[in-house]
Amino acid sequence: MTVKTGRTDKTVLITGASSGIGEATARRLAASGHRVVLGARRTDRIAAIAKEIQAGGGTAGHHELDVTSLESMGSFVQAAHETYGRVDVLVNNAGVMPLSMLEALRVDEWNRMIDVNIRGVLHGIAAVLPLMRAQRAGHIVNIASVSGLRVDPTAAVYSATKFAVRAISEGLRQESRDLRVTVVSPGMTRSELADGITDTDVRAAVGGLMDIAIPAAAIGEAINYAVSQPLDVDVNEIVIRPTAQG
Template sequence: MNTASTPATPSTPATPTTPTTPKIVIVTGASSGIGAATARRLAAVGHHVVLGARRTDRLALLTKELREAGHSAEHAELDVTDRAGVRAFVEAVLARHGRVDVLVNNAGVMPLAPLAALRVEEWDQMIDVNLRGVLYGIAAVLPSMRERRSGHVVNIASTAAHRVDPTAAVYCATKYAVRALSEGLRQENSDVRVTVVSPGFTRSELTDKGGDAEAQGAARTATELIGLPAAAVAEAVGYAIAQPAGVDVNEIVVRPTVQN
């Protein structure tokens, strides 16, 4: 794992965008889109970000960018569908820093297609990445958070967790599930904060791979026309994390104003 020392406490007064104490934050799916934007946002306000994704070349470039800007960051390869790999990733962070303050479960895939297309392998992929990946992340960080009686799990869902659209049935099902398990996690823990951030159309690489060409093309066109910058979603994540320990922002829905 590429490492950097934990940053010193900032000398500037605390504000909603400046943490009183820097946190150790894991961000999954950090090689692009919302994950990369979240890493930039949180590092810029003084947190130490630990970036995970499969594309380590991109992670290396982002880590270099953050360090050259004077921020604190490290990265390592992470496949959220590999339960043992997720556990090892988190254990390495715990060994180096002694704690994980925040987990941002961001990794996701969205190969859109009608159910009748029977793209079963893509169904499995969405379940593995979007749902099991979130569960594996929670399983890896929750014991230490409960032991410390402190921690924050931020799950990136989607407005697809609030409605179902044609060609997106399985994707919506996984995001509905993320909302459900997040609420269960919240109810079961009084010391661990839980936040679900549900973005609408957001500029990212979600529509670049797999799925039905027509469905993916329609989603890509809509995103290009009205999509939020990934930085807008990162701001929502930063807002939730910046609240005092006794304040748990449970859910944020952020979408383009023109999205119905």
């Protein structure tokens, strides 16, 4: 029996790569020998991370990215393709989580979550899918959340966006035979995600739970596992949370 091992030096694009899970994933995959391209709005930050990866012997590039803009996503993907000649993996990681009770009517924050967490994922898929189809190979890793498996007070809209990510991912998986699709659903993870919570009471409550949070590197390790599997093995879903999380 022949095992389709695939490339061990893949070109991996990572959105939301300026901190947290995105940064940790970039560092882990670069350490595994992959070429990583970091995308985010904070260009100074992704440039610094890419420089550190290069100094450690890895291959890394960076490009300004606003996932809510299809044009920006297209430029991000095109730049990586022009530099490396192919796009093997896209990690749709960019996300926001301004939790609040629905009765607070923070409609702008609801729309921001829809734009980043759902449209951002769709924009990523739209930008890479033609290239991956032409290559007859590719891997899209979408970062969801355990909030995509359950709904809690203050998280109704956030959960809705993460349920959507899982639905989009499953639909894409079923439509594909050459493309691998992985959903990674983190639990409490140390990152800047909670910094976007503007409701002071909710932010304090979330902050009180962070003592059990796992490092972002744990999620990067899970993504590395999925990416490193043979081409004929598709790790569809990984749920990873702190042991102490209920």
